[in-house]
Amino acid sequence: MPYYAHSGRADDKSDWQGLKEHLEQVAALAGQMAEALGLGKAAMLAGRFHDLGKYTLDFQKRLTGTEISVDHSTAGAWHILQAVQGEDRFIAELIAYAILGHHAGLPDKRGSEAALTERIAGFKSALLDKAWRTEISADLSGLMPGFSWADTRERLAFQMAFCGRMLFSCLVDADFKDTEAYYSALEGRYPDRVWQPLQTLLPQFIAGFERHMADKKSKPSDLNTLRSEILAHVREMTREKPGLFTLTVPTGGGKTLASLAFALDHAQAHGHNRIIYAIPFTSIIDQTAAIFRDVLGDEHVLEHHSAIDEEKFDSRQGRESRDKLKLAMEDWAAPVVVTTNVQLFESLFAARTSRARKLHNIAGSIIILDEAQTIPRHLLSPAVRALDELARNYKCTIVLCTATQPALDERNFPPMHPAGLPLAGRELAPDPERLARQLRRVTIQRAGEMGNADLIAALEETPQGLVIVNSRKHALELFREAEAVGLTGLVHLTTRQYAAHRREILADIRQRLRGEAPCRVIATSLVEAGVDVDFPKVWRAEAGLDSIAQAAGRCNREGRRPVEASIVTVFSAPDYPPPSEIKGLIADTARMVDKHEDLLSPAAIAAYFEEVYWRVGIKGLDGKSILDRFRMDKTGTDFAYRSVAADFRMIESQMVPVIIARDEAAKKAVDELGIPEIPSGTLATKLQTYVVQVPLKARELMRENGHVAFIHPEIRGDQFAVLQTASMYEEEIGLLWENADYLSMESLLI
Structure with missing residues (x-):
């Protein structure tokens, strides 16, 4: 009998997607995405076996409308673990994690019914139709990538776990895109996911930068002369070997434009795929994005941040309504991405498909970390370890850009400290101590x-x-x-x-x-x-x-x-x-x-951070014990992907959003919440700048007293909490949630 991956519209199944076709296409696309990472063969295997569990009668009945629950993700993971032996066994386990998680998210190795060990142990291979063996074949050898592997077990375990996330990213992105392409063709719509490559755009970008700087040179001053010196020195460093850099420039020295110039020139010299500019706070992201749009062109810059949790949104809801920018937020395919530290680092430790699918596009990027000192101290060690891994094995260049450099040079720490980075001789600015004196x-x-x-x-x-x-x-x-x-x-x-x-x-x-x-x-x-x-x-x-x-x-x-x-x-x-x-x-x-x-001298700032790190200690710099939950020995891996993702939170609080619909744009977006055809993600993007974060208990109290309500919960659930009592938001103060337990005058009027 024929086996299908996705159902179409025709009763005779003539427009249904064949399972073999889907598996081969996902394998090819995942392998293409992973090739530059050295993981092409492993990603192809993940793609080829990810839906092996659809070779069952129960799943085929489900496609015809029968209400039946079917686990189609475990079969492929089980087969890979049965078939692969020797040194490749470690990569086989990574493939298994990815296949098991390609819908529900990466699992932990053990500890719950959803964990890898429990799911593999409970799998019944007899349910699989043997017909799959005539349709699927693969070479299961030679899977280990030629990485720069660490020489300690702890670092090696982190590297291997990170490699697993990259494999997962390639698989879920390829699976989603092949499925999207099938349904798009079926429905006669063609979503625009095409962005011009960064390398194609670089001559245009650099010319735009030169024009922008020429306008500034028309206003001579001592400060502009110094900024020009800094810029020239930074641009001279662009042919340095890709990897980790610092850019230590005091406020007023033009570090935003200098870092952009470095990224453009460095990408041209070394063939990077995109530029990612990460900013610690949403309060200034639009300020930086505006500069980039002015220099590079509005149509080439993706600004990605959201004050409303995107992970609540069904990514397949209302496909036809999502625009190119919304699509690009899913996979960061744009040549230039301006984002937040939250988006960047939580994606690097994500287990959910919605956040992890962009990871393979972070590889090969130039990442500028603005205000690098703002990485939360209790997550510093795992965050630094991830940056080191991106530079070491995924062809990234990373610039720690700040006036207050956080002293992450490995020479400031005991040997093998997890927060230390090889930064000797990698400063881009000319003599930071002199700059600090001149720019005082x-x-x-x-x-x-x-x-x-x-x-x-x-x-x-x-x-x-x-x-x-x-x-x-x-x-x-x-x-x-x-x-x-x-x-x-x-x-x-x-x-x-x-x-x-x-x-x-x-x-x-x-x-x-x-x-x-x-x-x-x-x-x-x-x-x-x-x-x-x-x-x-x-x-x-x-x-x-x-x-x-x-x-x-x-x-x-x-x-x-x-x-x-x-x-x-x-x-x-x-x-x-x-x-x-x-x-x-x-x-x-x-x-x-x-x-x-x-x-305010760089020496004082560096000494301060050294003091802080010494006081906090190694455990304090990994306050959630993230690194301890990636372990390996000769028997295999023990990675706690899901529990780590739950604990790796850049902003730890019980704060939740309340939408303030005072402006016409916000009121219009709130009205559109009642239109089911408009996806929640689109409306969240429109509303993200009209949100105030409040304590969870305060929002519940406001709801109980009628000051806040979830709008159209029959369509949106509890995604959109909107302020109902206008007087609680004062023009000069903002939202006064402390007054949540009173009945407003508006509510007493008949």
């Missing part, structure tokens, strides 16, 4: 304790000033008190406001600063994340030295004022004690004060 913009002062009254008095004497505190609570209460005494030009800036609103606020701040109008901003640390503002004076609540340095980057940013008059005042807030994490960093900073005259 501020004077740091320590003020001791300052209560809210002291801060308000200081702001009264300063028409334009910025106060940065450690919590939203402190920011709100300080703003309220300053407002009560009639301080003019007050602005409140926190994550209580949705991103589109913050952009409007920042535009207003910049206009006030340029026009010398009163501008007294009270903000949380979000303003430190590369936000382009320039204040004459800044006050910063005690924090880590890296945070203080970032705050200093908001003071005299353009260097138009005397250094001695551009004061960054560091104070302690007695009424708002910092959380324990920040307390430790404050103590680390204090130990630098007596050792370094200039706290």
Whole structure:
């Protein structure tokens, strides 16, 4: 009897996709994707056997509409493990993980019914029709890639597990695309997944960059002369061997454009496939993406981030409505990707198909990590190990780009420390210590304790000033008190406001600063994340030295004022004690004060990070024991893919989204939630800049009191929580979820 992979429309099955056809096409596509990774043969095997379990009568009945549950993923994994022996056994296990996970996500080796060991043990091979042996054949030898393998068991286990994720990525992307192509042809639609290759576009990109820089050269100044020197030196380094680099440039030195120039020239010299620019915070991603679009052209840049969880979306819902950018978010096929650290690193440790399918397109890329010091400390070791592996075996070049370099050079650690990278001689900037002196913009002062009254008095004497505190609570209460005494030009800036609103606020701040109008901003640390503002004076609540340095980057940013008059005042807030994490960093900073005259020098910053890493210790830099859950011995692998993915979270909190539909664009997107034909992913993209993240308990309380509701749950489930009580979002403050337990006046009106 004929066997099918997917059902069509014709009763005579003339338009159904044959199973052999599907397996061969997925094998060819997966092998093509993996060829440059050295995993072509293994990926072809994964593709050829991934749907072996469809050679059963039960699955064929399911295709005709019979309601029956069929596990079609275990058969192929079982066969591979039975058939492959010797050294290739390790790769066979990776193929088995990938096949088992090609729908539900990568499994753990053991520990649950869904784990590899349990599923293989429970498989009944007698259910398979022997007809598969006449349709499928494969060479099961010579699977080990010629990688630069580590010489310790721990590093080797991580490398092998990472290799498994890459195989998984190739398999699931190939499977999805072949299935999509079949149904697209059946339905007469042809989704646009074609992007021009980076290598084809590079002459155009470089010409655009040169034009952009020529416009800047028309405005001569000492600062622009120094920026030009930095840029020229960085571009001279582009022929260096691909791998790991640092770019240490103080705020104001033009590191964003310098890093882009390096990426373009380096890609041209070494044949890289794409440029990925990873940014720590969504609050500044649009700022960087706008620069890239201006230089490279809007149609070539994919901006990928979302404040609403994409993993809730059915990736096959409403195929016909998804546009090219939405499709590119699935596989990062665009030549230039601007994304967040969350998207990048959580994808590198993902088990779900929706996030992992892009991994093979990360290989062969130039990855610029902006503000590299923001990688969470409790995930630093596994994150660094992943970066090292991308550079070592997947032809990536990675640039750690920041004014406050996080001292990840392996020379700063004991031998074989998991957070150490081979960075000797890999600095792209010319003499970072000299640059720090030349680009010094501020004077740091320590003020001791300052209560809210002291801060308000200081702001009264300063028409334009910025106060940065450690919590939203402190920011709100300080703003309220300053407002009560009639301080003019007050602005409140926190994550209580949705991103589109913050952009409007920042535009207003910049206009006030340029026009010398009163501008007294009270903000949380979000303003430190590369936000382009320039204040004459800044006050910063005690924090880590890296945070203080970032705050200093908001003071005299353009260097138009005397250094001695551009004061960054560091104070302690007695009424708002910092959380324990920040307390430790404050103590680390204090130990630098007596050792370094200039706290903003690269030497001081490096010494600070060394102090932090020493205090936290090896276990603290892998606080979730991620590395410990990838083990190998002579009997095989023991990888906890699924549980690691659940624990590797860049942002750990019980925060959930609430949509604020004040703008017309947001209101329109909320109205479209009632149209089933529009996929949730498309609407999430439209709404991502209108979201405020709130504590889970606070959102539940708001729902109970009618202030928040899930819109069209019959279509969208609990994906879209929208604010119903408009008065809870104040223009100057943002969302006041602390008032969730009252009944609003709106709800009392009849």
